[in-house]
Amino acid sequence: MAHLIDSSHRVIVQGITGREGQARTRLMLDYGTNVVGGVTPGKGGTEVFGLPVFDSCAEAVKGLGGVDISVLFVPAAGVKDAAIDAVRAGVKLVVLVADRVPVWDAMAIAEEAKRHGAEFLGPNTLGMIAPGQAVVGMIGGRAESARQWFKPPLAGEGGRGVGIISRSGGMSSSTGYYLGQAGVRISMIVHVGGDAVLGLRLPDVALRYQDDPRTEAIVVFGEIGGSQEEDLAALMKSGRVTKPVIAYIGGKAAKAGTRFSHAGAIIEGNSGTHAGKVAALTAAGATVVDSFGELPGAVVSVLKRSGGRSLMSEQEKSAVWTTAITKIEPNKVAVRGRDIAGLMGKVSFGAAVYLILTGRMADEKVGRLMDAVLVSSIDHGATPPSCLAARTVASTGASLSQSVAAGIMSINRHHGGAIEDCARYLSSLLERCRHEGRTLDEVAGAEVARIKGSGDRISGFGHRVHTKDPRTKRLFELAAEAGLSESGATHIAAARSVERAFAAIGKPLPINVDGAIGAILADLGLDPRVFNGVFMIARTPGLVAHVVEEQTREKPMRRIDPVNHAYDGPAE
Secondary structure, three states: OOOOOOOOOOEEEEOOOOHHHHHHHHHHHHHOOOEEEEEOOOOOOOEEOOEEEEOOHHHHHHHHOOOOEEEEOOOHHHHHHHHHHHHHOOOOEEEEOOOOOOHHHHHHHHHHHHHOOOEEEOOOOOEEEEOOOEEEEOOOOOHHHHHHHOOOOOOOOOOOEEEEEEOOHHHHHHHHHHHHHOOEOEEEEEEOOOOOOOOOOHHHHHHHHHHOOOEEEEEEEEEOOOOHHHHHHHHHHHOOOOOOEEEEEEOOOOOOOOEOOOOOOEOEOOEOOHHHHHHHHHHOOOEEEOOHHHHHHHHHHHHHHHOOOOEOOHHHHHOOOOOOOEEEEOOEEEEOOEEHHHHOOOOOHHHHHHHHHHOOOOOHHHHHHHHHHHHHOOOOOOOOHHHHHHHHHHOOOOOHHHHHHHHHHOOEOOEEOHHHHHHHHHHHHHHHHHHHOOOHHHHHHHHHHHHHHHOOOOOOEOOOOOOOOHHHHHHHHHHHHOOOOOOOOOHHHHHHHHHHHHHHOOOOOOEOHHHHHHHHHHHOOOOHHHHHHHHHHHHHHHHHHHHHHHHHHOOOOOOOOOOOOOOOOOOO
């Protein structure tokens, strides 16, 4: 896998209940990393930031349904046992943050990782970051500074950046920061660690960057000692690394036997010298600068010569803030990288809504499904609060925008909010299935029994008017056509399980349109935070129609009865 970390990787934190573990978990969550739980022996069953804590990695992997990466915030003396616990549980990448890990422990971890087909980063590493996607460890310090310093590739297949590999923790961030100031986008930063015995080394990460289509050049902050830079040069000479390499080697003035900052940065005899590393990389075709201050300019020059797509425009470099939604240029408007004029007449409004909310282009069937979602909620008569609010304000002589705004402002938790509430509830049932090892029907049955006893209500089920919401059936038909499944670990499957559980106790409570929309949008991968917005988008045309009718047909300042009114429009 070329990407060591991205937003899809499931991450756990070993030592999550400690001070350092909690602080760094907060950083990772704030940046958007998919942290799914943590491990602290003896603290199983507790929570940190709403994340479940387990006593061992084996329990975490079983309870969470799979883990890709574990990052360790444990003292050096406990690193070996914690790392071995992770790789034996099936975690394929372990990040060892602690320094002063005994060399023999690092060697034992390496042996165990090899036996289980796993890898590790460190020890003595700040971790890694894929700008705009995820951070594992502590690079950047705070989520806000990490977002400001490290410029991610543009979204989409055309986005490119440079990959940074550093043997120094502090210089990992510095290199990323100064490249960003020079207008260079970054695909990933990896601090390999400063110890003598390491997991992933500089040449290993370079091979990952070679295979990563979003990385078009490799930037190296190297040091004296060891053979990592020479090994990279050998890969370049053999043709295994062909992307441009721009490097700086620290420790030029160090003498034999002198350690340069890290345990692994030491010259022993004629091995690992500054001159030897510079000569090897230069002979292999790398651009090697004499001072760190020259590195950003050298990267820019190499990218310009090669026509690289990692460079920002002058406007992007000087921007105070950025947006990933719409780009405006003279005579051109592009939404999520798609030319608006090119989309007009070719994609539906539903597909365009899906694009602007997710950044992904919907295929024909998903576009048709999104259209159906919007049509299903375009209006529900004059009784809902949004319509009553809009018509009441319109009757005062307020403008169209004021009246519609009043209706929109009434869409909240109890009106329109059921879409998001239901989706989050269904997600919790799916999480319980993974955590408890039970089927959806078993979890739904237990949940319905609990609800019956407590008298609680579930958003998205039942309706004050419809005993069987006609819109739900049609939405699920279109969802099936779009490839969404009613079986397996899906939100639609969870909704069906709850529906069956209510029927089984003799109290049918069918899925209503809000529940159907919530399940569908969740299975389409939309962020639950936009679900209320989707309802607003759908309901706005109906509100406009009601406001104009109120202003043209009715007398000002009338008392609007929410129930006793009749329809006098065209026959069905």
